[in-house]
Amino acid sequence: MKRLLASYACLPLLVLFGSGAANLLHGQGNRATINGTITDSSGGVVPGVEVTAKNLGTGEPTQAISNNDGIFSILNLFPGQYSLHFEKTGFKPIEIPSITLLSTQVAKFDEQLELGATTQSVTVSTQAPILDTETATEGTHLTGQVVTDLPLNIYGGRQIETFALALTPGYSLFSSPYEAVINGTQGFTKDFTVDGTSATAQIQGDSMEIGPTMEAIQEVESQTSGIDPRNGITNGGVMMFNLKSGTNQYHGSGFLYGHNELLDARIWGDPDKPKSRFWDYGGSAGGRIIKDRTFFFATIERYQQTQYTLGTLGNNSANNVGNTAATVPTTAFLNGDFSALLNKSVVLGTDTHGNPIYSGAIFNPNDPGAVFVNNQIPQGMFSSVSKKILSLYQSNYAPQSSALLGNERVPTSNSPIQTPIQSVLKLDHNVTNNNHLSGSWVYDNRPRVLDDSASVWQLGTSNGGPLADEIGRAHV
Numbered sequence: 001m002k003r004l005l006a007s008y009a010c011l012p013l014l015v016l017f018g019s020g021a022a023n024l025l026h027g028q029g030n031r032a033t034i035n036g037t038i039t040d041s042s043g044g045v046v047p048g049v050e051v052t053a054k055n056l057g058t059g060e061p062t063q064a065i066s067n068n069d070g071i072f073s074i075l076n077l078f079p080g081q082y083s084l085h086f087e088k089t090g091f092k093p094i095e096i097p098s099i100t101l102l103s104t105q106v107a108k109f110d111e112q113l114e115l116g117a118t119t120q121s122v123t124v125s126t127q128a129p130i131l132d133t134e135t136a137t138e139g140t141h142l143t144g145q146v147v148t149d150l151p152l153n154i155y156g157g158r159q160i161e162t163f164a165l166a167l168t169p170g171y172s173l174f175s176s177p178y179e180a181v182i183n184g185t186q187g188f189t190k191d192f193t194v195d196g197t198s199a200t201a202q203i204q205g206d207s208m209e210i211g212p213t214m215e216a217i218q219e220v221e222s223q224t225s226g227i228d229p230r231n232g233i234t235n236g237g238v239m240m241f242n243l244k245s246g247t248n249q250y251h252g253s254g255f256l257y258g259h260n261e262l263l264d265a266r267i268w269g270d271p272d273k274p275k276s277r278f279w280d281y282g283g284s285a286g287g288r289i290i291k292d293r294t295f296f297f298a299t300i301e302r303y304q305q306t307q308y309t310l311g312t313l314g315n316n317s318a319n320n321v322g323n324t325a326a327t328v329p330t331t332a333f334l335n336g337d338f339s340a341l342l343n344k345s346v347v348l349g350t351d352t353h354g355n356p357i358y359s360g361a362i363f364n365p366n367d368p369g370a371v372f373v374n375n376q377i378p379q380g381m382f383s384s385v386s387k388k389i390l391s392l393y394q395s396n397y398a399p400q401s402s403a404l405l406g407n408e409r410v411p412t413s414n415s416p417i418q419t420p421i422q423s424v425l426k427l428d429h430n431v432t433n434n435n436h437l438s439g440s441w442v443y444d445n446r447p448r449v450l451d452d453s454a455s456v457w458q459l460g461t462s463n464g465g466p467l468a469d470e471i472g473r474a475h476v
Helices: 144-149 160-167 383-394 466-471
Strands: 002-018 032-040 051-057 063-064 072-076 080-087 093-102 104-110 111-113 138-143 190-192 218-223 238-243 251-259 278-290 296-306 343-350 356-359 421-432 435-451
Touching: 032 080, 051 072, 080 251, 138 144, 138 421, 278 421, 383 466
Parallel strands: 032 104, 032 111, 190 238
Antiparallel strands: 002 435, 032 072, 051 063, 051 080, 080 093, 138 218, 218 238, 251 278, 278 296, 296 421, 343 356, 421 435
């Protein structure tokens, strides 16, 4: 069956969260944490130390104070680049100019303060530990920059989760962003989140149909084992997408990927090259609305595909008929001659007229107990409806081999034509130093011609012909 299918997804996400002790919402699932213990040169704990984590992109500071045991914790930090500052009167301040926080990471910094004036300082050149020793979660992190730097096959559209599938422990070799099988669990049990909020709206975990555009992704984290309690709503794993945000600096991007059959070799046996074209293009822009306070980020991506490359033919064995071949009636079948179905080496008995009943024989409904001799049905018995259907096959769907099964090639792609478009808009506003308002809008429209039932296909057409286009086409 061929269908003209258009699916729409719109995911508005609004999150208000805090970083202090009295959070408005406790801990979004994709946020990072910094904690540690502060001591002096003798090893004694130091309470009352002011610890400031500053987002290097937005300039937003988040603060915490070490307790009586010298322990501090800064919660709910957006993944990204930060600086750390430790300060208390009577001690030299410590400055860590740049660290990288990943999604759900718990970065531990145990620092030792030295006696001295606050006008003196100690600068530490380091990065937050990549190996997270604070949690038991297993999975994979992929940043948007890493993915865009890798060689990319854009056939079918850009899917960042495809990269994660190949790198994440626990994923089955047969997994896909559509049906993920993780650690032996059932398919369609995975969840996926956008900025910490579950985005599953239709098929469980199906990020292909309703997920954000790849250009909007800052980071992807896949958790497959030891899942954090905040994300443990399923045993099938969690795929977490973190969206890019605007910063104090205006920035943008543009991209174009393309393919044309002119660059392809001709397929063996085909006199002409089938039309095979796809383009993926779009761009993004982000920056400040109010410096250090309000930011925006927006992106749009469109994919166009025209793919009429045909698959291989099957043969007379049903076990060898693949998804790239369909079965159409032979010329003899259309004329009522089904003798090819008889196995005359196997005699099952005789009919009411004494004719042998071979394996594969067809019985005459108008003469109970009698077979059609040699499996030939008189054309005078064809109904008026069947004659119209037969004429469609005779005019448009001639078999491409002498085989009874798998004798017609169909497109290798189940979506020969598709033009999906994806958009993302994200707004961030710093309400106070410890409270942040974030909202995003994800739009996904995927119109396509869907060839998903191994049905017939008329050569040289863009819609499969009259049986596919007129009978099997539906608007969804």
